[in-house]
Structures are given as C-alpha cells and as structure tokens.
Amino acid sequence: MAVWRNVHACSVYRGMVGGCELGVEIRVDVYSSSHMIRILGTIFAGLMGLAFGSFLNVCLSRWPAGESVVKPRSHCRNCDHSLAWWENVPLVSWVMLRGRCRKCGTAIGWRYPLVELAVGVLWALSFWNLSENLLQPGFVSIFQYNILIFILFQAVLYWILVALSVLDAEHLWLPDAITFPGIALGLVATLYRFVLPWNFHSSQNPPSINWQEVQRHLLFSYAIHRLLAMLAAAALILLIRWIYKLVRKREGMGLGDAKLMAMLAAWLGLPGALLAFGLGAILGSVVALVLLLVPAARRGSETWAGSKLPFGTFLCAGGIVSSLWGQSMIAAYLRWAGF
Numbered sequence: 001m002a003v004w005r006n007v008h009a010c011s012v013y014r015g016m017v018g019g020c021e022l023g024v025e026i027r028v029d030v031y032s033s034s035h036m037i038r039i040l041g042t043i044f045a046g047l048m049g050l051a052f053g054s055f056l057n058v059c060l061s062r063w064p065a066g067e068s069v070v071k072p073r074s075h076c077r078n079c080d081h082s083l084a085w086w087e088n089v090p091l092v093s094w095v096m097l098r099g100r101c102r103k104c105g106t107a108i109g110w111r112y113p114l115v116e117l118a119v120g121v122l123w124a125l126s127f128w129n130l131s132e133n134l135l136q137p138g139f140v141s142i143f144q145y146n147i148l149i150f151i152l153f154q155a156v157l158y159w160i161l162v163a164l165s166v167l168d169a170e171h172l173w174l175p176d177a178i179t180f181p182g183i184a185l186g187l188v189a190t191l192y193r194f195v196l197p198w199n200f201h202s203s204q205n206p207p208s209i210n211w212q213e214v215q216r217h218l219l220f221s222y223a224i225h226r227l228l229a230m231l232a233a234a235a236l237i238l239l240i241r242w243i244y245k246l247v248r249k250r251e252g253m254g255l256g257d258a259k260l261m262a263m264l265a266a267w268l269g270l271p272g273a274l275l276a277f278g279l280g281a282i283l284g285s286v287v288a289l290v291l292l293l294v295p296a297a298r299r300g301s302e303t304w305a306g307s308k309l310p311f312g313t314f315l316c317a318g319g320i321v322s323s324l325w326g327q328s329m330i331a332a333y334l335r336w337a338g339f
C-alpha cells in the first residue's frame, strides 16, 4: 500500500510541477494511479464474477437433480460429451458455439450466459461502487481493509441472489439451505459494517468511558434492530399470503418468499427490504401483464404458465436494485415527499 501511496503522491506532484524525481519516471496523469487500480480491480472483480457465475451454472443444473457439483467434469447434459477447456470459457464459449452443444447440437439455454454476465457485472459494480475511497492517500488503512472485506460480503450476497432467482424461476424453489445461511451471513455483514471493526480504544478517546461496553451496547442494539426488521419483513409476506388464501382459496406466495424477505432485511435493513419488495411486486405485475396480453410470450415460458409466477425471482431482482441504488432511491423519495 505504501508503494502505491508514493506513486500517487508522485503523480500529484507531477501534475503540479510537471516532473517526477524518483529516478524512474512514472508516466501517469494526475490522480490516475489510484484511478487505474480502481479500474483494474473492477475488471478483475468482473472476471472473477464470470468464473463464479460459470460455477454457479453448474450448481444450478446439478443441485436440483441431486447430482454432485464437483464430479464429473463439465459435460453436455444431453449427450454427455465432455467439454474441452475452450468450450468452458464463461460467456465467450456460449457465443462461439452459438448456444449449442458441439456434438449433438442441443441448445445450451440463455440461462448460462445470463447468469455468468449477471454475476460478472454485479461483482464489478460492487467493487467500483465501494472502492471509491479505497486508495485515497491518507485514508486510514483499517478502513481500506474493511472495505475489501465488505466488498467480499457484497459479492456473496449477489451470488446468493442470482442463485435464488434462477432456482425459483426454474423450479419454484427457494431452498432453506441457501436462505438460512444467507440470513446468518447478512447479520454478520451488518455487524461487521457498522460495529465490529471500529477501534474504540484509540488514544484520542477519553479513557473515562468504558469503550468496550459502548461497543458491546452498539453490537447488541444493531443485532436487535436487524432481528426486528427481519421479523417485520417476513410478517409482511405471511400477512399477504394469509389474505391471498382467504380471498382466492389457494396458495399465493410460499414460505420461501418469507425467508427470502427476512434475508433481504438482514442485509439491507427494513427500508431496503421494503423497497426490494415494492420493486419486485412492480416487476412481477409487468411480467404477469405481458404473459396475459401476449400469447407468444406465454408459449416461450411454459414453466411460468398456469399463473404460478416465481415471486422470489422478482424479489431477488428488487433486492439487487435496492442494494445497489436503494439509499439514493429512498433519499430521493423522502426529498420528493417533503421530509
């Protein structure tokens, strides 16, 4: 880190007086070294996202069928043809093979490139958004360390949300094996973000106060706050489910939707989860309307026929938007509403 700071300082210096006296001239513009690292980091995060998206595809195809996700190696699900390495490159291979198996010509399906692209773009976006202050000179190193950890947490959240959205779309299934760990991880991520890393024992803080106790108190109140948010979010889904059952006399939303909503509240807080719910409901209504009005769209998505729409998929999409832009959306709404 120190080296990069020097480069940064040097580039600022160069920007001011037009020269750099380090023996080796570093040809960078003003502020560009940290900018460059941010761009390179974003590209790296995107490439990692493509790779993890590719692995997610394997899990999403094999897990619901009860197969192992590690063995055997990647193969066509129709003719068992084992994929060569170049048939297994995220995104590129699908385009090169024009979405068909090289041996038997079976369609590989849009889900594969879409999942890879989604995880890649989301990981790149979260690195880009969170790394703004990462390389500022003078930025305390404990913050930099924590930002990196938080980017990792965020990456896991997006990976989980993409997985759940596909599982619900293809199987109307939101497995507890994902939502429950997702809830626990969301709580840890929240406590990590707001309480755990803060060093209250610094010499600048007055010693008369027991900072350990302050931290413990903060930890406790954040945990309680999020637990209540989770209960409220899940209760909203259960209430809608109950009303729907009373009126239509059949199941509308599943219990999985309630657990997913609790998971969103654990990660995003109650306002973020409610925003995700609103966005999901709007998206779901639009899709339902299109399926109702356009018969051709209905034929293209037989799994969604019979009016059983995967609300979890829309909720995940809402959760992704809410986590990326929720803060500014809620702030804009509050401004508009005159708060």
Ligand SMILES: [Zn+2]
Pocket (backbone or CB within 6 Å): 076, 077, 078, 079, 080, 081, 101, 102, 103, 104, 105, 106
């Ligand atoms: Zn094949």
